[in-house]
Amino acid sequence: MISLRGLTKRYGDTLAVDDLTFDVRAGRVTGFLGPNGAGKSTTMRMVLGLDHPTRGRALVAGRPYEDLRRPLRAVGAMLDARAVHPARSGRAHLLAQARSNGIPARRVEEVLETVGLAKAARRPAGTYSLGMSGRLGVAGALLGDPPVLILDEPVNGLDPDGVRWIRRLVRDQAAEGRTVFLSSHLMSEMQVTADHLVVIGRGRLLSDTSMAEFLAAASPASARASVPDPEARSRLVRRLAAVDGVSVEAAADGTVAVAGRTAAEVGDLAHECGVRLHALSDVRVSLEQAYMDLTARSVEYATGTDDDGGRG
Ligand SMILES: Nc1ncnc2c1ncn2[C@@H]1O[C@H](COP(=O)(O)OP(=O)(O)OP(=O)(O)O)[C@@H](O)[C@H]1O
Numbered sequence: 001m002i003s004l005r006g007l008t009k010r011y012g013d014t015l016a017v018d019d020l021t022f023d024v025r026a027g028r029v030t031g032f033l034g035p036n037g038a039g040k041s042t043t044m045r046m047v048l049g050l051d052h053p054t055r056g057r058a059l060v061a062g063r064p065y066e067d068l069r070r071p072l073r074a075v076g077a078m079l080d081a082r083a084v085h086p087a088r089s090g091r092a093h094l095l096a097q098a099r100s101n102g103i104p105a106r107r108v109e110e111v112l113e114t115v116g117l118a119k120a121a122r123r124p125a126g127t128y129s130l131g132m133s134g135r136l137g138v139a140g141a142l143l144g145d146p147p148v149l150i151l152d153e154p155v156n157g158l159d160p161d162g163v164r165w166i167r168r169l170v171r172d173q174a175a176e177g178r179t180v181f182l183s184s185h186l187m188s189e190m191q192v193t194a195d196h197l198v199v200i201g202r203g204r205l206l207s208d209t210s211m212a213e214f215l216a217a218a219s220p221a222s223a224r225a226s227v228p229d230p231e232a233r234s235r236l237v238r239r240l241a242a243v244d245g246v247s248v249e250a251a252a253d254g255t256v257a258v259a260g261r262t263a264a265e266v267g268d269l270a271h272e273c274g275v276r277l278h279a280l281s282d283v284r285v286s287l288e289q290a291y292m293d294l295t296a297r298s299v300e301y302a303t304g305t306d307d308d309g310g311r312g
């Protein structure tokens, strides 16, 4: 488990992290979201003892990072995948890390195999592609077989195979009871990877909730039905329009969009008024949309190219 209590970091005039209090629990993947400059990397650096909090504290398994005797065995991290001596081979880089943490050399061969770098292990790390550097970073994080993993944008630069590999890896790690804390800007990937979400904006906590609750809160029940017969379609629309708290709209393609009721409820109503349906489904908001709605007011570096006309 990772615990933050009132964690705060100020750089001159910039309040990078502002009074963050939350726990990252074991046995699930926690996604760390927030716009560019929100303070995600700074938070992770403080958890890893690479930056000192201005106020508050960050604990790993109940201790400050500095107090961990063999830190790589307690927490594995990848923050900046390119932060490797360019002339050193991938293997030499990992061997040095292993040695300083009392990890046997054969573990280096294991993780090189796990991340798919065994063939490139003797090449200087400076010649690695972006994705290969990412894989080396993940190898370093896995080296000590730690119960806690912290990965800052691990899918950055990975090919589709690599993205899928990271997804399976972190899901497996969480299923084994480990704590996994990862940031990413790829919302569709996060939606299928994370169980829990922590969202920050301008250094402050915006949300700390399960993926399911985050999505449900963003999208009240809504459904879409396909009704082949025009007369029946009008009947269903009239029936739904008479229900309190429901808004309903018939589209030219023969579908009926219903806000305020689930697919199950719409199905029951259709059955009651003898309306035959060809398709019926719940409409769920995407993580991307839910996230955009939540962070619209906290975006520091907005592009103004929002497709809904530049909210925020
Ligand atoms: N060493 C530093 N000195 C001064 N300011 C810093 C330093 N590190 C980070 N900051 C500032 O702190 C804020 C948070 O930066 P941080 O890198 O933590 O954001 P982030 O959420 O990781 O963003 P991104 O999604 O772009 O990676 C930014 O305003 C950044 O400019």
Ligand SMILES: [Mg+2]
Binding pocket: 040, 041, 042, 152
């Ligand atoms: Mg960052």
